[in-house]
Amino acid sequence: MAQRLLVTGGAGFIGSHVADRFLAEGWDVTVLDDLSSGREENIAPGVTFVRGDIGSPEAHALVRDGRFDVLCHLAAQIDVRRSVADPAYDATKNILGSLNLLEAVRTSGHATRVIFSSTGGALYGDFDPPPSGETNSKDPESPYGIAKLAVEYYLAYYGRVHKLDTVALRYGNVYGPRQDPHGEAGVVAIFCTRLRDGRALTVFGDGSQTRDYVYAGDVAGANFAAATTTLPERGRLDARAFNIGTGIETTVNTLATTLKQVSGSASAIEYAPARPGELARSALDTTKARAVLGWKPVVSLAEGLDNTYRYFAARRPEAAR
Numbered sequence: 001m002a003q004r005l006l007v008t009g010g011a012g013f014i015g016s017h018v019a020d021r022f023l024a025e026g027w028d029v030t031v032l033d034d035l036s037s038g039r040e041e042n043i044a045p046g047v048t049f050v051r052g053d054i055g056s057p058e059a060h061a062l063v064r065d066g067r068f069d070v071l072c073h074l075a076a077q078i079d080v081r082r083s084v085a086d087p088a089y090d091a092t093k094n095i096l097g098s099l100n101l102l103e104a105v106r107t108s109g110h111a112t113r114v115i116f117s118s119t120g121g122a123l124y125g126d127f128d129p130p131p132s133g134e135t136n137s138k139d140p141e142s143p144y145g146i147a148k149l150a151v152e153y154y155l156a157y158y159g160r161v162h163k164l165d166t167v168a169l170r171y172g173n174v175y176g177p178r179q180d181p182h183g184e185a186g187v188v189a190i191f192c193t194r195l196r197d198g199r200a201l202t203v204f205g206d207g208s209q210t211r212d213y214v215y216a217g218d219v220a221g222a223n224f225a226a227a228t229t230t231l232p233e234r235g236r237l238d239a240r241a242f243n244i245g246t247g248i249e250t251t252v253n254t255l256a257t258t259l260k261q262v263s264g265s266a267s268a269i270e271y272a273p274a275r276p277g278e279l280a281r282s283a284l285d286t287t288k289a290r291a292v293l294g295w296k297p298v299v300s301l302a303e304g305l306d307n308t309y310r311y312f313a314a315r316r317p318e319a320a321r
């Protein structure tokens, strides 16, 4: 019988790539999503779709009774600025919603492996030079990062005390087809749509700030590896946490010029004042994921940007924002 997967947030950007990957591997896939930012069109034929909030009694019952082998938990309020403006809303969705799922797994009596989508970028502070390893100090600069860290502590607790099979994947800056260009985080998606529409690219600051850009298909591969690999003993916070990135620091300037080349666009690159609170540099040390999960990114930045630009170029131009 096929293995059973539940993907929360499976109508969203990364979650839909995760669903696609497991489906291609022959798994029986169910998506739970409230469509607050996701789209039904991202859900592949053959996937069972349940519309609902992860914090609801219905979601609890689905997880408790669903006999899922793996739960990839991606559903989240992902807007860092919104978390700053309304930390209680962020905590309700991202902490309490996650707890509802963990409690459902605990009471199910079923050995469901829980794979949580955490963040590298918003977890490690600016104190140590990149690349950040899993055991680096955690100093989130936003309620969004605090909520991710809080859920990671719950995962470790449920692992140690209730013997739940939990794992946290800490992503770098994920990019690829289906990313929402209207969000705050999706610089690649924003640049792609602007280039497509012949509009200027805006770089905040001098463009020398770095991030670790990882392709969504590779992140889906990391979820699959985490689902199918023997994991280390449950223990302290970082025991079952894995950085998922490339380990490569890429500047926004490099991103902008590479995308300009890929697109063949004549759009200008404009500079605007730096945004307060932005990290200067960020990259993840992925040695542990390579060694333990047998995972490594396979899509280069050039190839990933090319795929992503093509995806956006094939979409209908939007009205000017």
Ligand SMILES: NC(=O)c1ccc[n+]([C@@H]2O[C@H](COP(=O)([O-])OP(=O)(O)OC[C@H]3O[C@@H](n4cnc5c(N)ncnc54)[C@H](O)[C@@H]3O)[C@@H](O)[C@H]2O)c1
Pocket: 008, 009, 010, 011, 012, 013, 014, 015, 032, 033, 034, 035, 036, 037, 038, 039, 052, 053, 054, 055, 073, 074, 075, 076, 077, 078, 093, 097, 117, 118, 119, 120, 170, 171, 172, 173, 174, 175, 180, 185
């Ligand atoms: N995009 C990145 O670079 C990045 C980096 C680190 C971590 N992450 C994490 O990866 C996950 C997926 O992010 P994404 O970029 O694909 O965002 P996304 O907004 O495209 O996906 C989130 C999905 O969750 C759904 N959702 C939100 N709240 C929900 C709720 N309460 N109940 C049910 N469904 C809900 C949304 O409708 C959406 O489909 C998130 O947990 C995010 O924090 C993303």
